Amino acid sequence: MKRGMMWVCVLACLAAAWGCSDESDEGGSAANNSAGNNSAANNSAGEEDAGNNSSGGEDAGDEDIPTIGDVGSGNNNSGCDAIGARADAWPLHGEVSSGAVTSSEAGGVLTAEVDASAGGSAASANMPFVYLDLDSGGKVEVTDLEAGREDATWELAFRRTAIFVNGGDAGPGSVEIARLTGAEFDAVNARDIPADAAFTTEASVDSLCEVIPPPSGFGSVISVMDVLNPDTSSGSWYDYSGGGGHGVAPYPDHVYIIRGTDGGATYKVSLVSWEGGVITLKWAAL
Numbered sequence: 001m002k003r004g005m006m007w008v009c010v011l012a013c014l015a016a017a018w019g020c021s022d023e024s025d026e027g028g029s030a031a032n033n034s035a036g037n038n039s040a041a042n043n044s045a046g047e048e049d050a051g052n053n054s055s056g057g058e059d060a061g062d063e064d065i066p067t068i069g070d071v072g073s074g075n076n077n078s079g080c081d082a083i084g085a086r087a088d089a090w091p092l093h094g095e096v097s098s099g100a101v102t103s104s105e106a107g108g109v110l111t112a113e114v115d116a117s118a119g120g121s122a123a124s125a126n127m128p129f130v131y132l133d134l135d136s137g138g139k140v141e142v143t144d145l146e147a148g149r150e151d152a153t154w155e156l157a158f159r160r161t162a163i164f165v166n167g168g169d170a171g172p173g174s175v176e177i178a179r180l181t182g183a184e185f186d187a188v189n190a191r192d193i194p195a196d197a198a199f200t201t202e203a204s205v206d207s208l209c210e211v212i213p214p215p216s217g218f219g220s221v222i223s224v225m226d227v228l229n230p231d232t233s234s235g236s237w238y239d240y241s242g243g244g245g246h247g248v249a250p251y252p253d254h255v256y257i258i259r260g261t262d263g264g265a266t267y268k269v270s271l272v273s274w275e276g277g278v279i280t281l282k283w284a285a286l
Helices: 002-062 082-089 143-149 224-228
Strands: 103-107 109-115 129-132 138-142 156-159 162-165 178-180 238-240 249-251 253-258 267-275 280-284
Touching: 103 138, 109 129, 109 138, 162 224, 178 224, 249 267
Parallel strands: none
Antiparallel strands: 103 109, 109 280, 129 138, 129 156, 156 162, 178 253, 238 249, 253 267, 267 280
């Protein structure tokens, strides 16, 4: 009898122990699930906050912060139209220049005479630029606005003493230019191409979409020729000795390296002479 009572007590205790253990595990699981749910809720909240932060970041990115020279959108990005700003300052025009380009080739060297006289110094502001394609040696028949927004086939633009390239703020091209000093055109070869840091392109509009004037005070819009030639008498590509414009003369030992042309070539370029707005230049592929 006593032995039977003992087994009853043992079985009762084991049943109680198992019951407590199962309840404890369930409670622990519930607590863990609750913690997991809370963690998931926190993660969800965190993701939502992250989403809100992301949204805030996108809103911040929508501000009108000018990015100049974005050729993918016609030089017009985030509210700043660089070509529009340049058009007012130069000014630029909606007509094709009547100035002629006459070119010839001999021994791999192309020579062109560009009539960029633009009706004389007094009338030049009312006249368009002349656009030159170095790859073909010919004139590109485009208006100033077409050249600035749409046409990548030209490399150099001319009006009187103003010269700029098809890149950066000035056009949809990828033209970059560097200057060699103390150089002889015929002697320059591919080994003389300078490092990337020596090249520049057009950056004539600032972060406020305001046109940057030349440091020299000549003209209304800075160009690569002003940037590359701060050490000259004109602050640009030419030596200026006065005399009603007849004192404009290129520096014979300045050879320019132009790369990123529409045809993919790199050229050495020498400005040979300037007379009343008619400029002669020569170039050859490197």
